[in-house]
Amino acid sequence: MNPLRIIIIDDTEDIHNNIKILFQSQSSQDALDKLSEEIFGAGSAPSRQQSELEIAIDSAYQGQEGYEMIKQAVKEGNPYAVAVVDMRMPPGWDGLMTIEKIRDVDQDIEIIISSAYSDYSWQDIADRLGVSNKYLFLSKPFEVAEMKQMIVALTQKWTLDQENRSYIRKLKEANEEVQAAIRAKDDFLGVMSHELRTPLNIIIMTLEDILEAESDPDTARILQNSEDSAKYLARLIDNIMYFIHLDSHNFRFEETQFSMDDLVQEVMDECQVENHRDRLQFDVELDSSLPEVTLDRKRMRIALHQLVDNAIKFTDEGQVRIRIRPQSSGTSLFVEVEDTGIGMGPMEQKQAFDLFYQGEATNHHSRTGTGVGLSLCRKIVRSLGGEIGCKSQEAIGSTFWFEIPLKSVPENKVPEKKLA
Numbered sequence: 001m002n003p004l005r006i007i008i009i010d011d012t013e014d015i016h017n018n019i020k021i022l023f024q025s026q027s028s029q030d031a032l033d034k035l036s037e038e039i040f041g042a043g044s045a046p047s048r049q050q051s052e053l054e055i056a057i058d059s060a061y062q063g064q065e066g067y068e069m070i071k072q073a074v075k076e077g078n079p080y081a082v083a084v085v086d087m088r089m090p091p092g093w094d095g096l097m098t099i100e101k102i103r104d105v106d107q108d109i110e111i112i113i114s115s116a117y118s119d120y121s122w123q124d125i126a127d128r129l130g131v132s133n134k135y136l137f138l139s140k141p142f143e144v145a146e147m148k149q150m151i152v153a154l155t156q157k158w159t160l161d162q163e164n165r166s167y168i169r170k171l172k173e174a175n176e177e178v179q180a181a182i183r184a185k186d187d188f189l190g191v192m193s194h195e196l197r198t199p200l201n202i203i204i205m206t207l208e209d210i211l212e213a214e215s216d217p218d219t220a221r222i223l224q225n226s227e228d229s230a231k232y233l234a235r236l237i238d239n240i241m242y243f244i245h246l247d248s249h250n251f252r253f254e255e256t257q258f259s260m261d262d263l264v265q266e267v268m269d270e271c272q273v274e275n276h277r278d279r280l281q282f283d284v285e286l287d288s289s290l291p292e293v294t295l296d297r298k299r300m301r302i303a304l305h306q307l308v309d310n311a312i313k314f315t316d317e318g319q320v321r322i323r324i325r326p327q328s329s330g331t332s333l334f335v336e337v338e339d340t341g342i343g344m345g346p347m348e349q350k351q352a353f354d355l356f357y358q359g360e361a362t363n364h365h366s367r368t369g370t371g372v373g374l375s376l377c378r379k380i381v382r383s384l385g386g387e388i389g390c391k392s393q394e395a396i397g398s399t400f401w402f403e404i405p406l407k408s409v410p411e412n413k414v415p416e417k418k419l420a
Contacts, residue, residue: 003054004155005073009066009098010086010114016059019084019151022144023055055155063089063098071105080109081158082151087115096120096128108161109134110154112147116140186244193241197234204230236370242302243355243376246383255407257294260324260333261286267305271312279317287325293333294407299380306377307337307400315341318397327403332386336401344392352390353378377402 008016058080060066066083073079083102087095099111113125113135120128122137129135136150207227214220264284273282304322311320318340327334344352344359351357356371377400381388386404 002078003056004159005078005080006055006057006082006084006151006155007060007066007069007080008057008084009060009063009089010084011061011089012086015086018144019147020057022148023057063093063095063101067098067101067105070102070109074106079106082110082112082154084112084114084151087113087120096125099129108158110158112136112138112150112154114138114140114142189241189244193237196237200230200234200237204234236372239372239376243372243379246379253296254298255294256297257292258297259292260290263297263301263304264322264324267301267308270305271308276312280312280315281319283319283321285321285323290324290326295404296384299384303377303380303402304335306373310373310400311337311339311341311398315339315397330406332403332405334401334403336399338397338399340397343394343396343398345394349390349392353388
């Protein structure tokens with residue numbers, strides 16, 4: 001490890017000799033270790049141990065000479081850690097001008113300002129150099145031990161600053177790599193989404209056209225199953241893409257004012273509720289005091305769709321009930337979807353919202369599901385600043401709920417509707 005570099009800029013040779021002798025007089029580091037404990041406290045262990053501290057001291061007898069040495073050290077990539085600068089060095093630059101010049105080439109160097117004269121007040125110096133933690137003031141004549149303490153302390157401070165800058169630089173580089181990977185992922189997924197959805201849309205439209213003209217019941221049933229499967233795959237692609245899109249830094253909220261009864265009806269149409277009425281009863285309870293809400297309508301629709309679709313999927317017979325009401329004096333919206341389906345045990349409830357989790361019970365595996373819907377729902381609710389949860393009993397049913405804050409509560413109210 002290269003020694004830490006100190007430069008003394010002073011026109012008095014005895015100052016140079018005294019400081020150099022102070023550091024060179026010890027053949028071991030015992031005294032430095034003791035001094036370190038006095039400065040940092042017993043048991044202190046900075047990243048560079050004092051027992052490993054090596055210091056090289058250079059001399060300059062005029063301000064311009066010291067400035068050139070510091071400038072060259074920075075250029076060579078081996079800068080000085082500390083400069084001890086005298087304030088009066090005739091006939092050349094005084095200490096204040098020297099420090100101003102040094103700061104032009106090295107912003108990191110720690111500086112000890114020493115002077116036996118009062119050419120400048122401390123306020124004058126502060127006004128010229130600015131208030132900074134990079135300066136310490138020491139009046140001449142000074143105790144050599146005091147000077148040594150300052151040099152050791154500032155050397156350690158400079159070392160820690162350099163290490164911190166190195167860590168920050170590495171973190172920035174790592175972050176840039178991560179962001180590049182995210183951009184590459186987003187580009188890839190964007191292309192894949194287009195490449196998958198385009199032919200899939202053509203397949204769906206073709207099946208719809210053929211199905212419309214088909215008169216044979218058996219063939220029509222096969223075509224309908226094919227169309228349903230294609231639409232399911234399209235929704236799955238949309239869900240996965242939307243799940244990923246929520247992590248995008250380009251994602252924007254799209255808040256609009258809308259009525260919940262219209263949204264609920266739209267979700268029920270999407271979930272093809274009419275196709276399940278032979279085995280399920282659907283009830284929707286909208287609180288009569290519920291006003292129009294101001295939210296991201298698309299997110300809200302997708303979240304509610306996932307819960308309703310999940311209830312239908314895991315309920316063979318019985319009831320699916322949707323309840324929506326204002327909560328907390330109208331400052332939040334509470335939504336729950338209750339079913340009489342197969343239910344879940346305690347362990348399954350803990351993992352229900354995990355991405356790609358499909359349940360432990362054997363009767364789950366006979367049901368179509370990817371483990372994306374509930375995880376997407378949780379992600380959406382959290383992005384809206386809300387909370388989500390569930391309660392369930394095996395063979396009894398499940399209730400999934402979420403609560404999200406409302407941005408505003410307009411005075412106009414939506415009349416209560418029963419969408420059963």
